[in-house]
Amino acid sequence: MTTNVDKTNGGPSNGANKASGPADANPVAKDAVTVVDPRLLVRQEGFKGYLTEFGRKMRSGDLGVVPVIVGIAIIWAVFQAKDSAFLSPKNLSDLSILLGGTGMISVGIVFVLLLGEIDLSVGSVSGLAAATLAVLNVNHGVPEGIAVIAALASGALLGAVHGFFFAKIGVPAFVVTLAGLLAWNGLMLQVLGTTGTISIADDSFVRDLTAHYFSQLIAAYGAATVATAGFFLAQFLDSRRRKAVGVPSRPLSEILVRTGVLALIVFAAAWRLNEYKGLPLALVIFVAVLVILDFVVRRTSYGRKVIALGGSVEAARRAGINVVAIRISVYSLAGLMAACGGIMIASRIGSASQQAGTGNLLMEAIAAAVIGGTSLFGGRGSVWSALLGMLVIGSISSGMNLLGVANSVQYMITGGVLLAAVVIDSVSRRTQRSAGRG
Numbered sequence: 001m002t003t004n005v006d007k008t009n010g011g012p013s014n015g016a017n018k019a020s021g022p023a024d025a026n027p028v029a030k031d032a033v034t035v036v037d038p039r040l041l042v043r044q045e046g047f048k049g050y051l052t053e054f055g056r057k058m059r060s061g062d063l064g065v066v067p068v069i070v071g072i073a074i075i076w077a078v079f080q081a082k083d084s085a086f087l088s089p090k091n092l093s094d095l096s097i098l099l100g101g102t103g104m105i106s107v108g109i110v111f112v113l114l115l116g117e118i119d120l121s122v123g124s125v126s127g128l129a130a131a132t133l134a135v136l137n138v139n140h141g142v143p144e145g146i147a148v149i150a151a152l153a154s155g156a157l158l159g160a161v162h163g164f165f166f167a168k169i170g171v172p173a174f175v176v177t178l179a180g181l182l183a184w185n186g187l188m189l190q191v192l193g194t195t196g197t198i199s200i201a202d203d204s205f206v207r208d209l210t211a212h213y214f215s216q217l218i219a220a221y222g223a224a225t226v227a228t229a230g231f232f233l234a235q236f237l238d239s240r241r242r243k244a245v246g247v248p249s250r251p252l253s254e255i256l257v258r259t260g261v262l263a264l265i266v267f268a269a270a271w272r273l274n275e276y277k278g279l280p281l282a283l284v285i286f287v288a289v290l291v292i293l294d295f296v297v298r299r300t301s302y303g304r305k306v307i308a309l310g311g312s313v314e315a316a317r318r319a320g321i322n323v324v325a326i327r328i329s330v331y332s333l334a335g336l337m338a339a340c341g342g343i344m345i346a347s348r349i350g351s352a353s354q355q356a357g358t359g360n361l362l363m364e365a366i367a368a369a370v371i372g373g374t375s376l377f378g379g380r381g382s383v384w385s386a387l388l389g390m391l392v393i394g395s396i397s398s399g400m401n402l403l404g405v406a407n408s409v410q411y412m413i414t415g416g417v418l419l420a421a422v423v424i425d426s427v428s429r430r431t432q433r434s435a436g437r438g
Contacts, residue, residue: 079399108337116378121180126342127357159335310378
């Protein structure tokens with residue numbers, strides 16, 4: 001009996017070998033259906049595909065900022081119906097200035113929450129930074145610019161200290177920052193001395209941070225134009241990049257709708273602000289900080305590392321991320337933003353006092369980040385959460401004050417809103433896990 005030998009590989013061959021090929025390695029059934037990622041249909045179906053994708057996200061628990069936007073709309077509608085002064089130019093202008101101080105602190109909290117951690121010291125750090133600024137500038141005659149830099153540096157340094165004990169020594173963040181809350185509050189009282197309150201000159205640069213308005217009409221409308229054009233350009237270029245590599249991207253129709261909605265909001269805000277004193281410098285500074293830090297979170301490797309740590313510390317470590325360095329830097333950033341917030345608050349009230357950084361400041365900063373959509377469980381959120389959350393808290397406070405409601409009721413309502421935000425976040429994460437997306 002003769003055996004045929006395949007000369008190409010030195011082994012026996014038969015008819016089956018001759019007929020085999022690469023296609024036979026992974027046989028495909030005749031009636032098989034190719035599975036396509038539903039997100040890819042967005043590019044193919046245009047605006048209809050976007051609506052389908054939006055519905056899919058809602059069903060899977062990926063709610064995004066929708067609950068916050070709906071909440072703000074309801075709050076504004078209720079208070080406007082109760083008192084027509086709520087949406088008046090003056091009240092909206094005052095609200096925009098109020099956002100800056102606590103909002104800055106909340107931005108730092110967002111970064112800490114992205115790690116899945118907490119920082120209870122930011123209120124005390126903000127008060128100490130304000131006290132440092134006032135003592136150096138007013139009591140010792142140090143130039144304002146140097147005093148401001150020293151105050152900001154002190155905040156960043158104190159945050160780094162918290163991060164070191166947490167990341168390097170292994171002390172729980174809750175304990176470290178709770179100790180910081182007590183220690184830095186005591187140091188603030190020591191720095192201020194027996195006077196207790198140090199007033200900031202009305203004609204100083206620091207006071208202008210919240211007292212200055214761009215009264216020219218073109219300022220507010222120009223800022224609205226820049227914001228709208230910048231948003232469209234960023235969205236359009238991002239869509240082009242995603243298309244170029246064949247990943248899901250937003251269709252042009254969705255980008256135009258998003259840009260149109262943003263334009264409606266920012267130009268309406270510009271119109272109302274111009275009805276009073278114009279565009280507040282404090283609002284410009286706050287939004288500029290949000291834009292810069294949003295870029296850091298979404299477009300830099302550092303931001304991706306922060307989010308990766310919040311998703312899984314062990315996975316991030318195995319991926320080569322320096323966990324200790326990232327944690328220390330995040331807490332340092334939180335301290336820096338707390339110092340920024342403390343300076344803004346001192347600018348608004350015109351002084352640094354023993355009450356700075358106390359009261360409900362810490363709770364409002366944390367609540368703003370959570371209400372705005374940043375998850376307490378880490379790995380999910382945006383710096384814009386600070387703006388949205390502060391709009392909710394500030395609107396409730398402003399509306400209640402107009403109606404003459406007691407502070408006790410305001411605290412209870414704000415607490416209820418915070419609880420609702422956490423419940424929505426928890427349910428959303430559970431729904432996403434059930435849908436295979438958590």
